[in-house]
Amino acid sequence: MDLLAPILRDIELLARPALFNLYFALASIPAGFVLAIFLAMGKASANPLISRLSQGYIYAFRGSPFFIQLFMFYSVMLAFNQTVWKPWGIDWFVLHPLFLGPAILALNTTAYTAEIFYGALNTVPKGEIDAARAYGMSKGQTFRSVTWPHLIRIAWPAYTNEVVFLFHATALVYFTLPVIGDQKDLMNAAGALFERDYNAFLHFSVAAGYFLAISLAIFFVFGLIYRRLMRHMPQPPRVRFAPRWLG
Amino acid sequence: MGDDIAFWWGYLTNGKHLSWYASVHYTLIAALLGGTCALFFGLGGAGLRRSRFAPFRLIGAGYINMVRGIPDVLFFLFFPLAFEQLVELIISQSACPPDVVATNAGTWPPCTAANWFLSSTEYLILAGVSLGIVYGAFTANVIAGAMNAVPMGQLEAGRAFGLTERQVFWRIHVRQMWVYALPGLSNCWLLLIKSTSLLSLLQIVDIVRWADRLGAPNFSRAAGLVHGDWRWGYYLALLLFFILLTFLSEKAFAALTRWAGKGMTLGSAAG
Numbered sequence: 001m002d003l004l005a006p007i008l009r010d011i012e013l014l015a016r017p018a019l020f021n022l023y024f025a026l027a028s029i030p031a032g033f034v035l036a037i038f039l040a041m042g043k044a045s046a047n048p049l050i051s052r053l054s055q056g057y058i059y060a061f062r063g064s065p066f067f068i069q070l071f072m073f074y075s076v077m078l079a080f081n082q083t084v085w086k087p088w089g090i091d092w093f094v095l096h097p098l099f100l101g102p103a104i105l106a107l108n109t110t111a112y113t114a115e116i117f118y119g120a121l122n123t124v125p126k127g128e129i130d131a132a133r134a135y136g137m138s139k140g141q142t143f144r145s146v147t148w149p150h151l152i153r154i155a156w157p158a159y160t161n162e163v164v165f166l167f168h169a170t171a172l173v174y175f176t177l178p179v180i181g182d183q184k185d186l187m188n189a190a191g192a193l194f195e196r197d198y199n200a201f202l203h204f205s206v207a208a209g210y211f212l213a214i215s216l217a218i219f220f221v222f223g224l225i226y227r228r229l230m231r232h233m234p235q236p237p238r239v240r241f242a243p244r245w246l247g
Numbered sequence: 248m249g250d251d252i253a254f255w256w257g258y259l260t261n262g263k264h265l266s267w268y269a270s271v272h273y274t275l276i277a278a279l280l281g282g283t284c285a286l287f288f289g290l291g292g293a294g295l296r297r298s299r300f301a302p303f304r305l306i307g308a309g310y311i312n313m314v315r316g317i318p319d320v321l322f323f324l325f326f327p328l329a330f331e332q333l334v335e336l337i338i339s340q341s342a343c344p345p346d347v348v349a350t351n352a353g354t355w356p357p358c359t360a361a362n363w364f365l366s367s368t369e370y371l372i373l374a375g376v377s378l379g380i381v382y383g384a385f386t387a388n389v390i391a392g393a394m395n396a397v398p399m400g401q402l403e404a405g406r407a408f409g410l411t412e413r414q415v416f417w418r419i420h421v422r423q424m425w426v427y428a429l430p431g432l433s434n435c436w437l438l439l440i441k442s443t444s445l446l447s448l449l450q451i452v453d454i455v456r457w458a459d460r461l462g463a464p465n466f467s468r469a470a471g472l473v474h475g476d477w478r479w480g481y482y483l484a485l486l487l488f489f490i491l492l493t494f495l496s497e498k499a500f501a502a503l504t505r506w507a508g509k510g511m512t513l514g515s516a517a518g
Contacts, residue, residue, distance in 0.1 A: 068455070172318075
């Protein structure tokens with residue numbers, strides 16, 4: 001009991017900070033998902049200008065650390081503070097970490113997700129698109145009913161990984177952006193607890209436990225969605241956990 | 248125009264900027280040390296994962312899956328702190344008189360004699376090792392997969408030639424494994440060099456910390472406001488530096504893949 005009590009207390013103390021990490025992830029994932037579709041289409045575009053620009057965006061964001069991206073976008077936003085945000089009266093909003101954090105995360109995950117979608121886009125069989133065209137489908141119809149279903153099924157496992165890594169990247173947000181009041185995330189809160197009693201093993205382990213638990217929850221939910229996406233395919237036999245005593 | 252160039256040349260080569268350029272060595276050393284450690288941890292982890300002894304296999308699987316659930320920055324901060332505390336605990340066993348420990352209950356270190364001050368060099372080594380542990384798990388996953396990808400027929404051919412199990416393992420299995428592992432190893436290395444931007448979190452005055460210092464608004468009583476907030480420019484330079492590092496790494500790995508795939512008819516894996 002003596003061993004368990006501090007752990008339970010830490011779990012209680014870190015529950016609210018974990019919500020901030022969840023918020024960062026949940027706020028950036030939908031935006032990144034939608035933007036990535038357009039960016040992937042842009043990279044596959046026949047127009048060399050659009051294709052080059054999309055490639056450059058993806059390469060720049062995938063080739064540089066998210067930590068530096070955070071610093072850079074925050075300092076760019078600060079540089080516009082006196083000339084643009086303040087006169088417009090929106091500085092309290094656009095410089096707020098709860099807006100800026102998800103915005104930069106979304107820019108980052110857009111690039112990674114677009115690369116995944118682009119890879120999946122190339123696996124769509126040419127014949128299926130030809131068939132759709134032969135049926136007289138418009139470009140939008142072809143995308144909706146042929147390309148997209150194929151693309152998302154191929155991309156889903158890799159996208160699951162990307163979402164988990166995006167969730168892990170939320171740990172970096174408050175190392176750069178200002179912490180306002182008690183709006184602390186898991187890393188801040190664990191660091192503050194550590195500075196109080198120098199018990200690194202307890203506090204960081206509980207924070208890691210939160211990350212682990214939420215990551216497993218993401219894998220579980222995305223796995224369910226994957227099963228639903230693949231429901232028309234022959235199902236692999238379910239894993240048996242019960243030992244086979246006979247036969 | 249000429250004055251402008253002279254001004255910028257002078258500004259960008261003043262003492263502080265030269266220190267900034269010199270601090271790149273922290274990043275490069277951390278990357279190389281981390282990469283070397285990651286390769287060894289990866290080989291060890293893959294060995295455990297493929298062990299015939301079930302408990303070892305379980306440890307290997309646990310290590311490989313650790314990084315899928317825990318952010319790298321958490322481990323990056325935790326490992327040096329934990330290592331420091333462990334060393335201080337060992338020192339305090341011999342260096343601290345019991346009565347001092349009793350009065351200092353609840354604080355750390357137990358007594359001042361047990362306090363271990365780490366310099367940048369020591370933090371750099373610890374950072375390299377913790378990068379090695381985190382990315383070793385990725386590497387272990389890649390190497391375990393590559394070991395499975397070597398065609399069975401190659402190993403059977405080796406056995407048919409009368410090579411011993413050990414010879415088959417080292418000369419055929421491990422030798423051919425590298426070709427299948429290289430694309431994955433390239434990804435691990437790219438992740439690792441991006442993680443070296445976190446060094447400033449361990450109190451190391453690396454390129455990121457210098458950029459922050461140099462770009463901050465500079466005001467001196469004699470000269471007035473020297474420059475405003477130029478941080479965005481410095482961070483943009485860092486961003487380009489890391490993109491360049493990524494670009495060069497990709498080129499190097501492409502050359503390495505061509506070299507390792509020499510004489511093997513692989514098609515896609517060698518491309």
